[in-house]
Amino acid sequence: MKIAAITDDGKTISQHFGRAAYYLVSTVEDGQIVNRELREKMGHAHFANQPHPEEQPGQPHGMDAVSHNKHLQMAEAIADCEALLCRGMGMGAYESMKACNIRPVVTDIAAIDEAVMAYVRGEIVDQVERLH
Numbered sequence: 001m002k003i004a005a006i007t008d009d010g011k012t013i014s015q016h017f018g019r020a021a022y023y024l025v026s027t028v029e030d031g032q033i034v035n036r037e038l039r040e041k042m043g044h045a046h047f048a049n050q051p052h053p054e055e056q057p058g059q060p061h062g063m064d065a066v067s068h069n070k071h072l073q074m075a076e077a078i079a080d081c082e083a084l085l086c087r088g089m090g091m092g093a094y095e096s097m098k099a100c101n102i103r104p105v106v107t108d109i110a111a112i113d114e115a116v117m118a119y120v121r122g123e124i125v126d127q128v129e130r131l132h
Contacts, residue, residue, distance in 0.1 A: 001028045003119055004078040004102075005085040005112045010038050012110045017089035023078050026116045033116060042074045064092070071096030078102060085115050085124075091131045106130045 005013045006020035014020035020041055027035040071093045078084060083103040087110070097104040106127045109115040118124040 001120070002026070002078075002081040003028065003083045003085065003116050004039075004081040005115060006041065006087075007038075007112060010036075011112060013085055013087050013107065013112055013115060015087045017086045017093050020086075023081075023084075024112055025078065025081060026112070028116065028120050031120060033113060039077045041077060042070075067092045068096050068099075072100065075100040075102060083119055085109075085112070085119065088130055088132070094128075094131055 002025050004023040004025050006017050007022050007024045008014050008020055010022065010024055023039045023041045025037045025039055026033050027037075067090075074093070075097060079100065079102075081102055083105055084097050085105050085107055087107060089104065089106060094104045094106070104126075105119065105124055107115050107118075107124055108127060108130075109118060109124070115124060
């Protein structure tokens with residue numbers, strides 16, 4: 001099983017999905033992390049020169065088609081992963097990950113290894129109230 005976490009330092013889960021520079025992909029076998037791979041992640045900086053859709057009042061962040069397409073591009077690097085751990089993300093990115101068959105999980109656990117093991121044990125709580 002492979003589990004991705006958004007990160008800037010390779011050790012902690014970043015606060016914001018769109019701004020994080022990397023994914024740390026942990027491979028888990030027999031309940032143990034057997035490999036860690038740092039992968040570049042597309043984010044806001046990669047899309048800076050592209051048009052940004054206007055937010056619709058009353059609509060969650062990133063739910064438009066343009067944003068969904070950007071989220072799909074961000075997901076390409078972790079298409080082999082079962083889950084994506086983050087500490088904050090927009091509703092649009094959350095729904096886009098689900099559309100890619102990647103389970104997004106918003107957690108308050110900062111340490112990547114700790115969060116991965118909580119996921120493996122089925123003890124992690126998806127804190128959807130942290131979506132924006």
